[in-house]
Amino acid sequence: MSEFREISSTVVEELGEVFRRVPLDNIEAALDALEKHPRIFVLGIGREGLGSKAFAMRLTHFGKTVHWGWDDTTPAVTADDLFIMPSGPANIPHLHYIAEQVKKTGATLLVATAVPDGPTAQLADIVLTVPAHTYGADDPSGLVPTIQAMGSLFEQSLWIFWDVLYLMLVRRTGAKFEDLVARHRNFE
Secondary structure, rough: OOOHHHHHHHHHHHHHHHHOOOOOOOOHHHHHHHHHHHHEOOOOOOOHHHHHHHHHHHHHHHHHEEEOOOOOOOOOEEEEEEEEOOOOOOOOOHHHHHHHHHHHHHEEEEEEOOOOOOHHHHHHOOOOOOEEEOOOOOOOOOEOOOOOOOOOOHHHHHHHHHHHHHHHHHHHHHHOHHHHOOOOOOOO
């Protein structure tokens, strides 16, 4: 059991270091975009996608019209929309292609990444940097190192990052938790 305590303490320390290093420069721009756009698209892959899908759910509870990019019922993106996409290494070819297509529509593109100078991040209107080790980064120097496998630290950090950003949006707008709860799915 001491191994459990040792590993969990190290993981929590890693997460703390990631959040101490998150640049704050684009947080306000992200909050402005979340508040401004009534319709939001969210798309992600793998474990990054799971955390981002959870963020999409919370934005729905907030009252936004939100579409998960991989759903068959997702409509066309327009210039009036916000498109949110994580890409840990910012160099995944099919995500880069999607970012290019989104940019053609004129929509606002927000990319969350560990590598803000990566190719996909360079396409974004807003880049949110989560400086955690991520799977597939061409150069992991400058990222918080980890004892964990593959992209686990970035994926965990991203989930918490989205929750923090959401709480900031709730506080900023004065939204009440009871209103958010009222928008939660009611048929489960």
